[in-house]
Amino acid sequence: MFILLNKRLRVPVRPLALSTLMTAFGLLLSLVPALFERAWERPLPAEALAGVAYYALVPTVLGFVLWFAGSSWLNGAEAALFTAVLPVSALVLAALWLGESISAAQIGGAACVLGAVGLASLDGRPARASKGVKGPGGAVGL
Numbered sequence: 001m002f003i004l005l006n007k008r009l010r011v012p013v014r015p016l017a018l019s020t021l022m023t024a025f026g027l028l029l030s031l032v033p034a035l036f037e038r039a040w041e042r043p044l045p046a047e048a049l050a051g052v053a054y055y056a057l058v059p060t061v062l063g064f065v066l067w068f069a070g071s072s073w074l075n076g077a078e079a080a081l082f083t084a085v086l087p088v089s090a091l092v093l094a095a096l097w098l099g100e101s102i103s104a105a106q107i108g109g110a111a112c113v114l115g116a117v118g119l120a121s122l123d124g125r126p127a128r129a130s131k132g133v134k135g136p137g138g139a140v141g142l
Helices: 002-008 015-037 046-071 076-098 104-121
Strands: none
Touching: 015 046, 076 104
16 A cells, blocks of 8 residues: 555655654554553563564564565556565465465465456457467468
């Protein structure tokens, strides 16, 4: 969604600034439910803080920066297609790298996603033969 919105801005937001905005929006959206957890009443181990710092910097900031930097080279439709393929790549990487098992439902879901991407890549116009090239059935295009 934010990739497409960034394409509509008159002055696009730089990837690092956009990553910061996305993280700030996520913080604001999760702040009220987090207050109900009353986490300040429990001890906070150093390992937990290290895990939060890692997750904040590596997958979140670095991931956003790389994603938005790469998507800036694409139009909105192309970026949306890449976004659609993310769950399929996560499924494949989880199976190959982590040894996760893949169910028939997951294979079906991946097939649906890839089928949708394939359909979206079609422009809906019938193919036409160029001049001097034989088209289907041997007819020469004009």
